[in-house]
Amino acid sequence: MSSEDFLQLTYDEQVDLLTTDGIYIGKRGLRPQVSVLYQLDTFYVEILYKKYRLHISSIRCSTSTAILDPYFELLDVPLVID
């Protein structure tokens, strides 16, 4: 599936697809304004919440790895290396 095809789906369909096929990358922000990032096929999908896991504010897609940057900044690199 391409990101264009994904964006044609309804929110519910997008969320269901992410739940079954998405690869979870990370989470950032403080509740309730939390974002989570998934990889789906060859693109990334970020869910931005108004209320974490309850009220989605928007869903955005990107094929650019730049979308990963804010998530990688949160990683504890020494912990990952260990």
Place this chain on the structure above:
Amino acid sequence: MTERFEKEFIVVYADDDPDDIELVTEAFEQYAFNVKLKIFSDGLTTLSYLRNLSVVDDSPCLIILDINMPGVNGKDCLKQIRQINQLNEIPVVLFTASVSDRDKEFAKLYNAGFINKPLSASQMEMITSKFIEHCNSDIRKLITK
């Protein structure tokens, strides 16, 4: 005066994410009448609690384990739970944001359920009933909203 005695069922939930703990706690509030959620933020303290249950303590009716926890993760925790005689038949559910066939296979191998963390309100609404479905049938009948 008639007093109705309701048995309290213990559900153990281990997760290092405070947001998810809060959401699952809120989700279980509908069962607050006879379900008590015991929360731990890592695998090690979960195991310590479970190992120290005495024969007079009620065993949990369900153990929910986040997979990605620091130290002893949910999968290691599950492995060790299955080595505790008193607990090797207790229903366990691996609860995770990751979708991995390997993790699903792992859960199956250790006789555990596998539930993805919900991403929306509609999925969140179903989460407690999905958890309760993993309890044994006698207990399921007694758990009330």
